[in-house]
Each structure stands twice: as C-alpha cells, then as structure tokens.
Amino acid sequence: MNDKNAWDIYWQSGHKESCISDSYDALSNTIRNIWIEAAKHLTHKVEILDLATGNGSVPRILSKLCTNTKIIGVDRANVFPLNNEQNSNAIELIPNIDITDLPFSKNRFDLVTSQFGFEYADENLALPQVYKVLKEGGSFRFISHHSNSKIVTMNNRKLYEFKRLFETNGLIDTISQYTLGAATSSQLLEVKQDYMNGQFDKSNQISGQLIKAVDYFISQAPSDTLHTQAKDMIARIHAEQSRIEQMSKASLDENDSKSFKALAKQLGFKDVASKVIEVDQNVIGWLLTGKR
Secondary structure, eight states, rough: OHHHHHHHHEEEEEEOOHHHHHHTTHHHHHHHHHHHHHHHTTTSSSEEEESSSSSTTTHHOOOOOOOOEEEEESSSSOOOOOOSTTTGGEEEEOOOOOSOOOOSSOEEEEEEOOOOOOOGGGGGHHHHHHHHEHHHEEEEEEEBBTTTSSHHHHHHHHHHHHHHTTTTTSHHHHHHHHHTSOOOOOOHHHHHHHHHHHHSSIIIIIHHHHHHHHEEEEOOOOOOOOOOOOOOOOHHHHHHHHHHHHHHHBBHHHHHHHHHHHHHHHHEEEEEEEEEETTTTTEEEEEEEEOO
C-alpha cells in the first residue's frame, strides 16, 4: 500500500483529526488555543491556506473565529468537501494536491497553516512553495510532530504489534486462510490464543478489534464474501500501519527543528521560531512560525 492510499482510507473513514483524541480535552484545548492566537492577528478580510488539511480540522476552527475569511485546505489524499456544517461556505477543501507543488499564484495568502501535516513533505520543496504563495507580511504557523512526543511514542509501540500481526502464518495470515477454507476454525483459534499470550503491548484499537473480528469470522462458514470482508479489514490494518510508519519518519527532533529554521531564514522568512508544545508536562509537538 502506498503512502497516499493509507491516508485516503483514513480520511474517507470519516476521521476529523489525525492525532487528537476527542477524549483528551487538555490536548484539544491546547491545539485550539494555538489557532485562537493566530486568529487574533487577522484583523481584516483575509485568505488562509491550510496544508495537509485532512478533513478540514484547522479550517473548521478558523472559520468560526475569523469573519469574512476565505479558507482553502489542500491535501494529497482524496479528502471530501465539508457539507452541512456551519461556515462550510467559507471553506474549500481541494484533494490530490501535493504541497511541494502548490497550484496558487504568488503573494495570495495572508496565513498558511498546518496541523500535523507539513512535516510529512520534503521541507526543501514545500517551504519555498509557502514563501511563494504568502503575501508580503503574511505568516506561517505549523504544528508538527515531535520525535519525543506522547503522540509519536504511543504510536511507535504499535509498530511491533503490526509486525507480530503480519508474521508468516500469524494471525492475519490465518484469518485469510480460514476465509478461503485453507485453515480450520481450531487452527485459527490456536493462533489467536498464541497471539493473545504474547508478551507485548496490544492496543484495543488494533488487536482488540481484530480479536473480536476473529470471533465473527469463526461464526461464519468460509466463502468468497467472507474472504472479501477479511481483505477489506486487512487493507485497513495495512493503512493504519503505513500511517504510523509515516508519522514516525516525519516527526522532528531538535536538529530537524534547527534545520527547518535555517532553511526558512535562508528563503527570506523573518521572525522564524520554534517552540515545544506541552500538555500536562507531556511533549506534544512543535510550533513552527515565521513571517514573509
């Protein structure tokens, strides 16, 4: 599965955020406050560009804070337009856009934003595009993954979980074999039990849901329909694995932050700064800012 397809599946499943749990109020409030602060400096009719927008989390927040504002969100994935939401007429989401080649004129936008998205691109190609589309005096504000953040470290633990799931003759293999009639229910139950007995972290989001799926598959006779259901489930698991691998690779450490700032200054940005975002004494990400 390629990188883009993983995000197509994720966003088309209806997620509104890539990394923020609705149950983590402190994190949600901290992120929201960052965008509230950005909106305070927008005192007139402006245009905002949100990069790697997903399903428009940042545009939805900013559209409620800024009146007479046009917000365009772009994403490399096949994201959906916002429908039947308050202020959705002020937001345009454009799918299949690579932020290293933005299709906008020079000096157009007053603010360029990104929330856990810009860092997935090659900054040497993407940051000059930001400079190109910003107006003189315009600014950028990016929230990016920190390599030591709670978000990244929690998700990195899942990578070993995926490794175990996709072992040859492991649980995923045996589910597929069972739905084809090439493994018995007893064999599938035995592999399931071996997996559950493994001494490693198992998330409810991945292993928990998969164990429930095994019980469902065993209750059904092997068939083409059942195999198709298994293939769809496995594709979603592969997509989640790819998404987390990309996150781990994209996250920025201290040296990456310094390199970003050096590149921004070299391109001509002013007031370039980076700040570690913390919530409840946990590192969450980087806040990267600058002005053209």
